[in-house]
Amino acid sequence: MNKKPSILIVGAGAIGSFYGAILKKAGCSVSAVLRSDYNAVRAQGIRITSPLGDLSYEPDHVYRDGDLPEETPDFLILCVKVLPGVDRVALVAPWMGEKTRLVLIENGLDIEKELADAYPQNPLISCLAFIAASRTESGVVEHKAYGKLVMGRYPEGIDEGCRALSQLFIEGGIKSDLTERVVSERWRKCLWNTPFNPLSVVANGADTLTMLDTTGGEELVRAMMREVIEVAAAEGYPMDEALIDQNIDNTRKMPAYKNSMALDYLNDRPIEREAVLGNVVALAKRHSVAVPHLNTVLVTLKMRAALEGRE
Template sequence: MSTMKNPPSILIVGAGAIGSFYGAILKRAGCSVSTVLRSEYEVVKTQGIRITSPLGDLSYQPDQVYRDGDTPVAAPDYLILCVKVLPGVDRAELVRPWMGPNTRLVLIENGLGIERELAEAYPDNPILSCLAFIAASRTEPGVIEHKAYGKLVMGAYPKGIDGHCRELSELFIAGGIKVDLSEAVVGERWRKCLWNTPFNPLSVIANGADTRTILDTEGGEALIRAMIREVMAVAEAEGYPMDEGLIEQNIDGTRKMPPYKNSMALDYLNDRPIERDAVLGNVVALAEHHGIAVPHLNTVLVTLRMRAALEGRA
């Protein structure tokens, strides 16, 4: 539990698997944790959020459960945004009803270049950018299965580590997870793309394949390696060079965890939009800007576009 006398208030916007898990961790740390929900409002209002985890039973009842358009009891100290980064979703407007003059905006989301629109919309509110290294999925309304990991990498946007980072990281640590603070969180986003950019899109092309299937299929691991190398080349052109050893680190780490259907695979299998551009398209666009050939990444992106057009999901 937190040793703070008055732990800050937390609001989770996008309380799916990821948002619900980190809300549970902050609840364990003694914070007031509220949620904004759409389809699962009635279930969570009556039953709370149920989470099974290697950390134990993380189930909790949010202090307030809001629908979109509700009036908040008070603006939160930290608004944690965990929605998918999708075309047509105006995240700046999505959080507007809940933002106060002193609210710190925390992004726990995938992708590159995702902070800019929020920084422009809320220039006076501190923005903390986070990357979640976690295997968790929603199994039914209000029910989350946390399988492994949970570490956060956190930094102030666009760079640095401030007092807000330190306060929030201490709370997450008190709740039972590891947090690494980073002076260059954008570079850390590139590091996470080494995994997300190959594995997530390939899982969709392969009809929701899990990580073990992707790696064990003949040629699968070689394809993952080639895609990681292409991501590393673009990252280096952007000013974020990375060590070749990260290729083995990503593959070895994936093999050590249980077979895992990532979030993009689950979104696809459940007919939900996928974060194609945030995770893959933006990397390919930057490669084109720098004149870097990324044939494997480009082939996967074009194939996803074809599939989306054929299925009416473009």
């Protein structure tokens, strides 16, 4: 590609806004489809403070969810949360051109299939983001630290599109790694997220060290990690059990912190329960793998949602 490709960010929250800024810095045209932040971004663009400097930018086009596209993008980057009420297939439908590559920068496991099935002709690039960023108000994002991406073609492999996109992110100033087995990388990330995130919510927003230092807490986290490893293995993504020690050790080395799901919970935002935990338990059932610890946490969260009339 000689001309820099066109990018459309669907769901420009903290993550989408940040990665859009990086691609803008790399020289791409970057547009955004917004819902609640439409007016703010239309008026003042996207404001981003970052250790990388001021990353604020004006998107080339600002669309409102429901607008008809002026053109379809080379890369459609989907950054909405994976929630039961959000129909991602419908959300991207108006913007999917024949050659549009669909890029997911989203959390969770088994979140690609639905989109791959709906758009079998469009290459799907799955990305993992290692980043600390938050939206502080409409159109305003605080990038705190990190930002590295790991990406690959779904379900596996690396193609020209992956290479081009990864290179653009690097040109924009962040780290980006390619992987032949992106699903495997998702499992590695979820080895941490699937136990810690939902557990922090059931524990009313507990931080990492509170969870580990509670009597029986570290053992519970380890038991949940072992269950994740068993499900991953049944899915064809074996992981070394030594990763459990590594994850625990690394978590203990960091200061106590509240993970993103704990923060969502404490701020009354919806949590990505199914993407991070429910899908793992569903896969476990399909493979007849017993996951009593994961299931107890999942059902407890469902009971809470039922109590609040949310399901």
